[in-house]
Amino acid sequence: MRHLAKDVPYRTTYISYGTTKQHIEEMLKEAGAIALRWTETPDSMKGVALPVLEFILTVELEGVHKEFGIRIQAPLIYDKKRNGHGRPMNAPNRNASMRLLYWYLKARLEAVKFGLEDALDAFMSRVINSLPDGQTPTISETIRKHPSILTQILPSFEIKALPKGDSN
Numbered sequence: 665m666r667h668l669a670k671d672v673p674y675r676t677t678y679i680s681y682g683t684t685k686q687h688i689e690e691m692l693k694e695a696g697a698i699a700l701r702w703t704e705t706p707d708s709m710k711g712v713a714l715p716v717l718e719f720i721l722t723v724e725l726e727g728v729h730k731e732f733g734i735r736i737q738a739p740l741i742y743d744k745k746r747n748g749h750g751r752p753m754n755a756p757n758r759n760a761s762m763r764l765l766y767w768y769l770k771a772r773l774e775a776v777k778f779g780l781e782d783a784l785d786a787f788m789s790r791v792i793n794s795l796p797d798g799q800t801p802t803i804s805e806t807i808r809k810h811p812s813i814l815t816q817i818l819p820s821f822e823i824k825a826l827p828k829g830d831s832n
Contacts, residue, residue: 674763684762692719695773714738723783733792735802738765
């Protein structure tokens with residue numbers, strides 16, 4: 665049984681980039697987002713990246729409602745196509761890329777809605793934080809840039825490789 669896609673996911677979608685973007689906005693509002701925005705970057709303006717999605721959710725922590733921002737930069741998926749001369753080339757597929765983001769968000773938001781995890785757990789790595797120097801990276805970006813933070817928070821944390829053996 666094959667569980668993960670081998671080919672480009674959503675490659676043949678008939679749902680346009682703009683329609684999917686609208687569906688994402690509606691889904692986030694329905695899930696309780698109190699704000700959202702799409703930010704066009706220089707790369708997204710050139711067509712080599714998607715815009716960055718940011719939204720704010722509210723979560724209850726120890727009886728107190730807290731708002732937290734989430735940032736997601738979905739990858740731009742490329743399809744192998746043929747140019748006018750019949751030569752193979754990679755072409756961006758914005759429709760497929762946006763569908764990937766839609767289904768990612770849908771799975772996360774439904775996991776929250778039906779109690780599999782809470783909103784903070786579902787989006788923890790993408791939560792926006794403020795650093796003393798004024799930067800606002802996601803938690804994942806902060807940990808990648810400053811891996812020592814993990815050991816400060818979790819002194820017993822260490823990255824371990826899985827033992828070699830059967831892959832079953």
